[in-house]
Amino acid sequence: MNDTSVEEKTTHTAVEDDVVIRIEHLKKSFGDNEVLKDINLELHKGENIVVLGRSGQGKSVTIQCVAGLLEPDDGSLKVFGKEVKELPEDELKELRSKLGFLFQSGALYDSMTVRENLLFPLTRVLKMKDDAEMEKRVKDVLESVGLEEAIDKYPADLSGGMRKRVGLARTLILRPEIILYDEPTTGLDPITSREISELIVRLQEKYETSSIIITHDMACARIVADRIAVMNDGEFIATGTYDELAKSPDELINNFFK
Numbered sequence: 001m002n003d004t005s006v007e008e009k010t011t012h013t014a015v016e017d018d019v020v021i022r023i024e025h026l027k028k029s030f031g032d033n034e035v036l037k038d039i040n041l042e043l044h045k046g047e048n049i050v051v052l053g054r055s056g057q058g059k060s061v062t063i064q065c066v067a068g069l070l071e072p073d074d075g076s077l078k079v080f081g082k083e084v085k086e087l088p089e090d091e092l093k094e095l096r097s098k099l100g101f102l103f104q105s106g107a108l109y110d111s112m113t114v115r116e117n118l119l120f121p122l123t124r125v126l127k128m129k130d131d132a133e134m135e136k137r138v139k140d141v142l143e144s145v146g147l148e149e150a151i152d153k154y155p156a157d158l159s160g161g162m163r164k165r166v167g168l169a170r171t172l173i174l175r176p177e178i179i180l181y182d183e184p185t186t187g188l189d190p191i192t193s194r195e196i197s198e199l200i201v202r203l204q205e206k207y208e209t210s211s212i213i214i215t216h217d218m219a220c221a222r223i224v225a226d227r228i229a230v231m232n233d234g235e236f237i238a239t240g241t242y243d244e245l246a247k248s249p250d251e252l253i254n255n256f257f258k
């Protein structure tokens with residue numbers, strides 16, 4: 001072994017420690033529809049990666065694989081350094097508890113107040129029983145999203161932006177280390193959308209989470225992204241900062257920034 005190979009190995013290990021999700025050569029088909037062809041991505045601790053891509057390119061399928069909602073056909077998916085498909089059930093459960101999801105369809109329960117919507121994951125997922133501790137968590141998380149006054153309201157009494165905040169609170173209350181967002185600003189007006197994007201950044205700093213965020217909203221991408229990964233036809237074709245990609249000579253990439 002020469003000096004160079006030692007140096008390479010040392011560098012590689014240092015990078016490994018910082019990577020919370022590593023996806024390599026991930027593939028997923030539905031029948032003849034080859035959706036994910038060769039997905040490669042690294043999410044670093046504390047990082048927000050935005051995934052851009054036209055409709056139907058496989059963005060949601062990618063994060064559903066990460067979330068364990070879909071099983072990839074091939075390739076490697078490591079979360080906190082562990083190969084997900086090799087994990088026994090108990091470790092898989094523990095791993096899932098560190099992942100939070102905010103999906104477009106993640107509607108609140110209409111028949112429950114905001115408080116009840118937030119208590120639900122605590123009793124259901126964390127099996128918490130201490131009422132005082134649960135109430136404290138509900139209040140803390142509502143304060144973080146700026147909605148303390150809505151605690152006794154029903155979702156129907158809230159605006160779209162407020163419902164998104166409650167959705168965020170419901171994800172955060174389980175204290176995930178990684179959050180996967182699928183179009184967090186869809187259906188919001190530009191000003192509310194900006195508020196939600198800024199909130200995502202503040203919450204990431206406060207709770208020290210790492211995130212993958214799918215969005216078509218370029219204003220959101222600009223605010224939240226440390227890095228952007230562009231997906232096309234089942235592969236990532238470019239990654240870089242907003243400013244780097246906005247300058248790309250590749251029309252396929254550049255088109256998103258026009």
Ligand SMILES: Nc1ncnc2c1ncn2[C@@H]1O[C@H](COP(=O)(O)OP(=O)(O)OP(=O)(O)O)[C@@H](O)[C@H]1O
Nearest residue numbers: 030033035053054055056057058059060061062214
């Ligand atoms: N559960 C499923 N069963 C069969 N096909 C699926 C399933 N989920 C996704 N697909 C297909 O995979 C392809 C990619 O879908 P996906 O939802 O990942 O696209 P997307 O890039 O997120 O698009 P959009 O921006 O419109 O949300 C589509 O052709 C879709 O029909």
